[in-house]
Amino acid sequence: MNKPETDVSQIGRDYKYGFHTTDKPTFSTGRGLTREVVETISAQKNEPAWMLERRLEAYEHFLTRPIPTWGGDLSRIDFDSIFYYVKPTETEAASWEELPPDIKQTWDRLGIPEAEKKYLAGVGAQYESEVVYHKLQEELVRRGVVFLGMDVGLREHEEIVREHFGKVVPFDDNKFSALNTAVWSGGSFIYVPPGVKVEMPLQAYFRINAENMGQFERTLIVVDEGAFVHYVEGCTAPIYSSDSLHAAVVEIIVKPGGRCRYTTIQNWSTNVYNLVTKRAVAQKNATVEWVDGNLGSKLTMKYPAIVLAGEGAHGEVLSIAFAGAGQHQDTGAKAIHLAPNTTSVITAKSISRGGGRAGYRGLVSVDHGARGAKSKVVCDALILDEESRSDTYPTIRVHEADANIEHEATVSKIGEEQLFYLMSRGLSEQEASSMIVSGFVEPITKELPLEYAVEMNRLIQLQMEGSVG
Amino acid sequence: MSRAAAKKVYGELSLPTTSEEGWRFTDLTGLDLDAYELAGEARPAEIAPLVELDFAGSARIDESGVEIVAAPEGIVFAPLKEKDKRIGALIEPGDKIAAANAAFWKHGLLVEVPAGVELERPLHVRIESTVANGSLPTRLLVVAGENSRFTLIEEHVSAADDLDALTNCAVEIHVGAGAKLEFVSLQHLSRQGWHFSRQHARLERDSELDWVCAGLGSKKSKTWISNDLAGAGATSRVTGLYFADGSQHLDFDTYQEHAAPRTNSDFLFRGALRDEATTVWRGMIRVEPEAQGTDAYQENRNLLLSRRAHANSIPGLEILANDVRCSHGATVGQVDREQLFYLMSRGLSAGEAERLIVSGFFAEALDRIEREPIREALTKALEARIP
Numbered sequence: 073m074n075k076p077e078t079d080v081s082q083i084g085r086d087y088k089y090g091f092h093t094t095d096k097p098t099f100s101t102g103r104g105l106t107r108e109v110v111e112t113i114s115a116q117k118n119e120p121a122w123m124l125e126r127r128l129e130a131y132e133h134f135l136t137r138p139i140p141t142w143g144g145d146l147s148r149i150d151f152d153s154i155f156y157y158v159k160p161t162e163t164e165a166a167s168w169e170e171l172p173p174d175i176k177q178t179w180d181r182l183g184i185p186e187a188e189k190k191y192l193a194g195v196g197a198q199y200e201s202e203v204v205y206h207k208l209q210e211e212l213v214r215r216g217v218v219f220l221g222m223d224v225g226l227r228e229h230e231e232i233v234r235e236h237f238g239k240v241v242p243f244d245d246n247k248f249s250a251l252n253t254a255v256w257s258g259g260s261f262i263y264v265p266p267g268v269k270v271e272m273p274l275q276a277y278f279r280i281n282a283e284n285m286g287q288f289e290r291t292l293i294v295v296d297e298g299a300f301v302h303y304v305e306g307c308t309a310p311i312y313s314s315d316s317l318h319a320a321v322v323e324i325i326v327k328p329g330g331r332c333r334y335t336t337i338q339n340w341s342t343n344v345y346n347l348v349t350k351r352a353v354a355q356k357n358a359t360v361e362w363v364d365g366n367l368g369s370k371l372t373m374k375y376p377a378i379v380l381a382g383e384g385a386h387g388e389v390l391s392i393a394f395a396g397a398g399q400h401q402d403t404g405a406k407a408i409h410l411a412p413n414t415t416s417v418i419t420a421k422s423i424s425r426g427g428g429r430a431g432y433r434g435l436v437s438v439d440h441g442a443r444g445a446k447s448k449v450v451c452d453a454l455i456l457d458e459e460s461r462s463d464t465y466p467t468i469r470v471h472e473a474d475a476n477i478e479h480e481a482t483v484s485k486i487g488e489e490q491l492f493y494l495m496s497r498g499l500s501e502q503e504a505s506s507m508i509v510s511g512f513v514e515p516i517t518k519e520l521p522l523e524y525a526v527e528m529n530r531l532i533q534l535q536m537e538g539s540v541g
Numbered sequence: 542m543s544r545a546a547a548k549k550v551y552g553e554l555s556l557p558t559t560s561e562e563g564w565r566f567t568d569l570t571g572l573d574l575d576a577y578e579l580a581g582e583a584r585p586a587e588i589a590p591l592v593e594l595d596f597a598g599s600a601r602i603d604e605s606g607v608e609i610v611a612a613p614e615g616i617v618f619a620p621l622k623e624k625d626k627r628i629g630a631l632i633e634p635g636d637k638i639a640a641a642n643a644a645f646w647k648h649g650l651l652v653e654v655p656a657g658v659e660l661e662r663p664l665h666v667r668i669e670s671t672v673a674n675g676s677l678p679t680r681l682l683v684v685a686g687e688n689s690r691f692t693l694i695e696e697h698v699s700a701a702d703d704l705d706a707l708t709n710c711a712v713e714i715h716v717g718a719g720a721k722l723e724f725v726s727l728q729h730l731s732r733q734g735w736h737f738s739r740q741h742a743r744l745e746r747d748s749e750l751d752w753v754c755a756g757l758g759s760k761k762s763k764t765w766i767s768n769d770l771a772g773a774g775a776t777s778r779v780t781g782l783y784f785a786d787g788s789q790h791l792d793f794d795t796y797q798e799h800a801a802p803r804t805n806s807d808f809l810f811r812g813a814l815r816d817e818a819t820t821v822w823r824g825m826i827r828v829e830p831e832a833q834g835t836d837a838y839q840e841n842r843n844l845l846l847s848r849r850a851h852a853n854s855i856p857g858l859e860i861l862a863n864d865v866r867c868s869h870g871a872t873v874g875q876v877d878r879e880q881l882f883y884l885m886s887r888g889l890s891a892g893e894a895e896r897l898i899v900s901g902f903f904a905e906a907l908d909r910i911e912r913e914p915i916r917e918a919l920t921k922a923l924e925a926r927i928p
Contacts, residue, residue, distance in 0.1 A: 440848070455862075455863040457863055458830065459830075460863065462858065464869070465855075465857050465858075466855065466856060466857075466871070467853070467854075467855045468853065468873060469566075470851065471849075473845035473846065473847055473850055474848065474875055475874070476872075476873070476875070477871075478871075479854070479871040480869065480871075481858060481870075482867070482868040483860045483865060483866075483867040483868070484867070485863045
């Protein structure tokens with residue numbers, strides 16, 4: 073058993089991904105957003121005309137849609153200084169060696185090629201606006217699994233993309249889904265054929281390198297009947313004195329009896345606005361699970377949603393948020409029960425320290441006709457010092473009497489009795505509080521893939537508890 | 542704010558819409574405040590009292606004015622004067638409804654109990670809406686002096702079961718250091734009218750407020766209950782009960798503001814819904830940085846008795862201090878079929894069994910009501926709602 077290397081007061085302080093390289097992109101639309109920028113992105117990608125139409129429609133909506141005044145402070149985003157499209161390489165590589173040295177070095181430092189060898193079924197790596205590397209195990213390719221960058225997905229599977237793109241998250245869902253639809257680039261396209269179970273996770277890694285970068289990846293996952301996939305994404309960025317913007321849209325469709333688990337370890341540097349719309353539709357007896365860890369960013373506004381559209385569908389959200397100095401994590405979850413006998417469980421944990429602000433904002437909605445719907449939401453928050461803040465804003469709407477909905481939330485500090493007990497057993501206060509915090513988040517960390525030590529385990533176990541236990 | 546200033550605000554503002562956070566689930570479409578007349582003459586009728594008690598002081602307010610039926614010695618229990626500087630200290634005309642009250646209120650009651658005075662028997666005020674298509678904006682100002690103790694019961698009633706009228710009430714309560722106030726607010730207005738009630742209390746050091754709120758009547762209503770725990774060691778307990786049926790829409794909006802150390806608050810709301818009724822319960826516990834040692838709780842439980850009923854529950858926590866214990870719970874559920882089956886297997890009819898289960902559902906809230914006659918009256922009123 074090792075000694076804890078750092079104590080809880082270090083959460084979020086020791087950001088080891090803040091480096092950047094000085095590679096030259098092959099193309100950039102420059103700062104700011106105009107109709108021409110949208111057209112240029114589309115032309116660069118040689119897209120079908122319908123996609124350009126969607127982009128332009130969304131762009132017009134983005135211009136007229138007011139900036140949200142709830143959640144976090146969005147008033148300081150300078151939309152004119154952001155780079156909306158930066159193309160780092162000419163082509164997508166199929167081996168790490170093909171990448172330019174600076175970019176390859178970045179991935180090496182993040183440990184991605186190493187992880188791929190050991191325990192991933194497929195890896196996608198996005199650098200700035202484009203997916204620069206993509207690979208899927210050949211066995212899975214043979215079984216019909218598709219795991220591509222979204223741009224390639226659109227080229228090679230236009231029919232599937234056209235059928236689902238913007239159906240789960242319409243462009244006018246919110247201001248940032250409109251922005252994403254207008255300027256999207258990169259992201260993952262996944263299709264899992266009926267009955268195929270992808271046992272090892274597919275991973276996508278998102279990296280921002282340039283200052284004032286805007287990253288707008290778009291992910292579409294279609295899990296066919298009885299199939300299973302676990303998709304894991306991680307994100308990091310360098311530390312700059314000015315801000316970057318990440319506004320992704322993720323759409324998931326899980327067909328009858330299928331299951332999709334989507335795990336996010338968000339560890340953007342603290343100069344990134346992370347404004348993401350994630351939504352999944354679960355058809356009959358399908359299961360959707362969001363495991364959402366938010367450790368980085370300046371402000372995150374993200375509420376992964378599950379639309380339980382088919383009878384017997386099940387949704388689960390495990391959410392954890394850490395807010396350190398200067399951070400605001402406005403995270404949460406939504407479960408929309410539309411069909412009978414649908415169930416959802418939302419477990420949210422947050423920790424705030426050093427003046428950080430962490431919160432849960434959620435919605436559980438039961439439509440008329442969703443007989444027998446059941447939902448349980450449990451939110452717990454720890455506030456580690458006097459400067460920090462915790463918020464809980466759940467909404468419960470029930471239009472169906474034959475439903476049982478429960479919500480509970482608790483906010484507290486580390487229990488003095490627990491501390492006292494552990495310290496009476498010889499632990500220092502720091503060790504004891506590390507252990508308590510570790511126990512507090514354990515229901516979530518234990519749900520992460522065992523092998524997935526790259527991000528979450530390193531961050532939580534190393535930074536908070538060493539390797540206590 | 543002067544009447545003139547409030548009139549100006551009233552003229553400038555439009556009614557809140559569902560795009561505003563506090564109004565997301567309560568739609569005021571169809572309400573025209575100006576269509577209800579500020580009637581000069583009341584048309585009083587015999588209205589059966591909900592609670593029959595031996596009151597120390599009693600008053601009636603209707604469109605014609607304030608009638609002090611009985612006032613005890615040693616306290617102020619009198620019509621509220623427009624010049625009273627304390628008016629508006631807790632309620633600002635921040636929206637059109639509050640501005641309407643500030644601009645147009647005619648009749649109000651001042652209840653001022655000096656320091657150290659304890660009243661054994663409760664005080665009572667009944668606000669009677671008697672004019673069809675009438676608007677009745679009223680105010681209550683309650684000042685509990687240091688270490689005073691008393692109970693005040695307010696009732697909102699209508700002269701007829703089908704009276705379409707608008708009632709808009711503002712209640713400001715100051716609970717002095719060490720005082721203990723029991724405040725009971727019973728709303729059983731006609732099911733044809735609109736009702737708005739803003740109730741705001743400020744609690745000083747070591748004071749105690751025990752509040753009961755019952756919402757039974759009105760077509761559409763919104764009731765705000767705010768407690769500012771402004772002095773160290775203050776405690777507030779709010780118990781809410783509501784029952785909505787037909788097409789009633791009842792909205793309760795509560796705020797627990799902890800602004801001083803070692804303050805406690807405990808809000809518990811239980812509501813049952815039948816037919817196509819809608820309820821909204823919204824709550825916020827806010828703990829300011831200086832309010833270390835806060836213990837705060839909020840709970841909202843809803844029982845849906847028919848499939849078209851519709852409950853919204855929006856609890857909330859905003860915690861800016863760390864040495865706190867704050868929690869909330871919200872549920873929406875139905876009558877437990879197993880319980881129902883069990884009771885019916887013992888020979889009860891479906892109606893009897895359901896009534897028993899609903900009574901059980903409200904029991905925990907009713908048990909918190911200290912005065913037995915009030916508890917009994919409310920139990921009876923709730924049971925009367927189950928067919």
